[in-house]
Amino acid sequence: MTPFAQGALLGLSAAAQPGPYQAYLLAQSLRNGAVRTLPVVLVPLTSDPPVIAAVLVALAQVPAGLLRALQLAGGAVVLWLAFSALRGLCAPLAAPEARAPPRGFWRAVLLNFTNPNAWIFWSAVGGPVLAAAWRDGPADAGGFLAGFYAFLVGGNAALVATAGGLGRLGPRTQRALTAISGLALLAFGLWQLAKGLSGPRA
Template sequence: MHFLIIGTLMGLSAGLAPGPLLTLVISETLQRDARAGVKVALAPILTDLPIVFFTLLVLTKISGFHHILGVISIIGGCFVAYMGYENIRTRGVRLDLDGGRINSLIKGVLANMLSPHPYLFWLSVGAPIMNKAMSQNITAVLSFIIGFYVFLVGSKITLAIIVGKSKWFLRGNIYIYTMRTLGLLLFVLALLLFREGYSLLMNH
């Protein structure tokens, strides 16, 4: 349950945070329809799988090197703290509607593959979390991954549907205060990663 909650928090925050993929979800929804936005939202399921497998492979190789894992955990804490800061200072999502006839799903896949965020997340944040989960059992690992992607993709799909009905939602108080609350929770998670990193460094 612990790792499911962490995955849910991270997925929800990443799913709602302003960025290239969210902007594309919303722009496709406004230019075409909510169905097009949903297609873009599904892109991480297709593009992130190799990154997740690579992260798991790296973890099996360095699981005994506590100092390396400690450094990764601290870097991950910094990245999560930055995500929290960005969430707290958000003023909504600005859109650049540029048209185009490329398939929405292909647009989403390209946008996510070319964005540094999935790589940074899984190597600096996902790695230490999954390392701790692996020390328990495979269920803990799967709980984190499933919780993360259900809420990452689910939140984007939900936004596409909402924006299809009311495009002003992304500049409204509900969205802004939701992001700020998630930002504060991310700071808490960052502190936990810092603590885990310090513990690993002290035990190497």
């Protein structure tokens, strides 16, 4: 299998896996519309490089203490985003503003960077594959990253487009989907905090 194909399969799998980032994309699509939310699907290109660099430099699994800290910090971030989404249910629905709030992008960067799943993925799966591809040559490493992010970003863009289309079905549908995305964020945040508080198992 070529490095590009390896990256494509892993990127598609990551995009299809439900998580707090996907729930946030759904909430933003309903609030701001699909077109204004599409830039947010580029967030992994901003938040992942520090994670990849740290994992490759360490050349080891991410320490359990760091994962626990990320779970606690990430859980708090997800709960904050959940309350923001659910608070919007109390306000009357309105047409999207002329421009999307720029903070939505950076909120997603913070959400993705504090998501322990990203650190685990690059430590256990993506990092070793990328390191092996780099040993075969920079072109192979570049092909792996190109395949991964093409399908990760493409899959998330498809989610945004689908959610934006459903949001146009009417106010009741939009409120229902907003509630679902907010409750999903709430569940992810509570689960992440619980894992961080319980600590690593012996």
